[in-house]
Amino acid sequence: MSSWTVLTLRGTAAADYEYSRRDDRDPWDATADLTAALDADDRVRRWTTADSHVYARLDGSYPDFGGAERLLKRCSPAVADAVVLRANDTTDTGTARYYPDPASGYSNDSYTEYGAEEGATGKIALAVMTSRHGIIARDPFHAHAGQLDDEYLDDGADRLGGGEDEIVTDGGVDTDGGCVPVDELRDLVDGWEAQYQKFTENGDSDYSEGVAEGARSAAVELQNLLDRHTDTEDEDPVPMADGGTQGAIDNDFGDAERTPRERLEAELDDVGAATHAGLDVGDVAIDLVTRQPLMILGKSADTLAEHYEREDFDLATYKQHPYLPVSVDDAVFECAFVGGVDDLHSFSRTYDYPAGRLARVPFELAVDDGGDD
DSSP states (O other), rough: OOEEEEEEEEOOOOOOOOOOOOSOOOOOOHHHHHHHHHOTTTTTTEEEEEETTTEEEOTTTTOSSSHHHHHHHHHHGGEEEEEEEEEETTTTTTEEEEEEBBBGGGGGEEEEEOOOTTOOOTTHHHHHHHHHHHHOOOOOGSOOOOOOOHHHHOOOOOOOOOOOOTTOOOOOOOOOOOHHHHHHHHHHHHHHHHHHHHHHHOOOOOHHHHHHHHHHHHHHHHHHHHHTTOOOOOOOOOTTTTSBTTTTTTTTTHHHHHOHOOOOOOEEEEEEOOOOOOOOOOOOETTTTTEEEEEEEEEESSSSHHHHHOOOOOSSTTTTTTGTOTTTTTOOEEEEEEEGGGTTTTOOEEEEEEEEGGGEOOOOGGOOOOOOO
């Protein structure tokens, strides 16, 4: 029985990293330097990599969030954002904290799970952070290890500084095992669904309800991730024992006779405004990964293929794009971040986004057709 601390570090885009050898959004250089820094830090017992993220397990002599936050500050030039997990398999609890600005050491979101099943401590808390912030939070040291450790280490250099007490001896590298996230996600979905059922049946307290809700959130988000690239066939109405069709009791006869696809297409027609497919210059959209608002300033390319030919940059497989509704036929839009009132005096850099990563914000639906409300 023991407790442990695991960090998830997402590498900074090249354009935002001081020591990068290129000027694009690829985080390879920052990720490579992170591996070199962690490999030279005696606070780190083991580290590994996956999907432009670095995962580090701290030495047992750093038993709280403070040690992790000090390491975050040291590595912050190369870290876009981070999650820290503190887990304990004696009490079966796990707390995950999200750090949007690692240099500050300040966490703006956290989640604690209770009563975790054996072998799954901390995984629900990590899944909640993943679903809320888009960072792929994991504890690979109790499951799998990464595949790119040697390549990152060969390409990286420890440029991140640190005091005399911070860079001491090699922390050790674990490169055994394969990275099979899809299989792991399937197992986690099954485990979280079981947790949800368990605590729903015993939902006689706020504690049980909270655990059930966390398990349900984790299961749903990860199942969605597994299902996103699975094409589904149109389904005919399900026959009922009385000869009718499922749904006839709750719908008008005409609706009940239509296929699910026809009913959904009719509902979309009733929205009354351009939706995702209607993204255009001047629209405000939400980045589906970071959930930040963006202003669409122009169209960079009609397709991802056209953008790739001109810019030599692959938006189709960049970061989380393979897990989003991003296709090669997507238009590419030039966007700028929309800040709060305190940021109105400045203007962010512009970035190219595929349409599949953007959700349009239909402000015109805030008023009725007459515009009086």
